[in-house]
Amino acid sequence: MYVIAGSDNERLLLHFEQRHLTTGDRIPSSNTTDIMEYLGGHFSPWTGLQNKGITTKLQEVLYRLKSAFPKPHQKLDLLTTYLIPHFLHATIIATPSISVIRDTDSLIRVHVRDILHLPASTPNGPLYCGKRDGGLGVPKLEVLATSTAIKHGIQLQNTDDQTLLAILHATNYEKRLERVAKSIRLPWPQLTTKQIDAHKKKKKTKNLEPAPFQREKRALICR
Numbered sequence: 465m466y467v468i469a470g471s472d473n474e475r476l477l478l479h480f481e482q483r484h485l486t487t488g489d490r491i492p493s494s495n496t497t498d499i500m501e502y503l504g505g506h507f508s509p510w511t512g513l514q515n516k517g518i519t520t521k522l523q524e525v526l527y528r529l530k531s532a533f534p535k536p537h538q539k540l541d542l543l544t545t546y547l548i549p550h551f552l553h554a555t556i557i558a559t560p561s562i563s564v565i566r567d568t569d570s571l572i573r574v575h576v577r578d579i580l581h582l583p584a585s586t587p588n589g590p591l592y593c594g595k596r597d598g599g600l601g602v603p604k605l606e607v608l609a610t611s612t613a614i615k616h617g618i619q620l621q622n623t624d625d626q627t628l629l630a631i632l633h634a635t636n637y638e639k640r641l642e643r644v645a646k647s648i649r650l651p652w653p654q655l656t657t658k659q660i661d662a663h664k665k666k667k668k669t670k671n672l673e674p675a676p677f678q679r680e681k682r683a684l685i686c687r
Contacts, residue, residue: 518560519567522551526575539579540600548572548603555609556616559640562647565606576602594668607667610648611660617641618657 525547529539555565577586580600593599618641620632632638638653645652650663 518551518554518558519564519571522568523571525551526571530575530579536580540576540602543572543576543579544600544602548605552603552605552609552612555605556613559613559644562606562610562644565609569605572602572605576600589670604667606648607664610644611664614641614645614650614655615657615660618655 526543529543529547532539532542534542551568555568573588573591576582576591577584590599591602592604593601595601617637620628621638623629642652645655648663650659
């Protein structure tokens with residue numbers, strides 16, 4: 465068992481041998497290299513929240529989905545209903561960089577086109593449009609994860625719980641929120657939930673717009 469004590473600049477590490485109960489069962493303990501999972505998030509005793517490995521794990525899951533037996537539309541339903549929400553939750557908690565989130569979206573797009581036997585030139589709009597708009601309804605992590613993380617962060621910072629505020633301060637939570645907000649070009653700290661909702665609506669409307677080559681084709685037809 466490891467106990468960390470002291471200030472940020474001076475830390476003392478105490479190591480205790482593995483303890484056992486009177487019944488002989490080992491008492492659970494964690495060393496400095498262990499990663500603990502709690503409520504879908506991964507934590508380290510030294511560095512706090514961990515966001516490494518999200519892309520790798522997603523890729524492994526997508527490959528397993530691709531080789532599964534269900535039909536293409538059933539695979540798409542599994543992806544949009546269960547797999548993406550699972551990784552959305554983990555992404556919201558870990559708040560990785562915007563480049564990592566975009567990499568996960570890129571992996572999902574590649575596998576959706578592969579599962580449904582779509583050409584690589586298929587625009588992103590039909591993938592992300594809702595089903596009632598004629599799209600496939602694939603959730604976009606870049607929009608959902610960032611906006612939801614900022615919304616939750618604003619609510620957390622308005623809490624009266626002093627213990628929670630101390631934890632947020634110790635983990636540089638506000639700086640992480642600021643980084644996420646700037647990555648999607650939203651003002652910080654003068655940011656409201658209404659602005660976040662407007663950002664999501666704007667992104668959704670953008671998915672309904674035709675691709676550039678489609679606009680050029682329409683212009684030629686009109687001529």
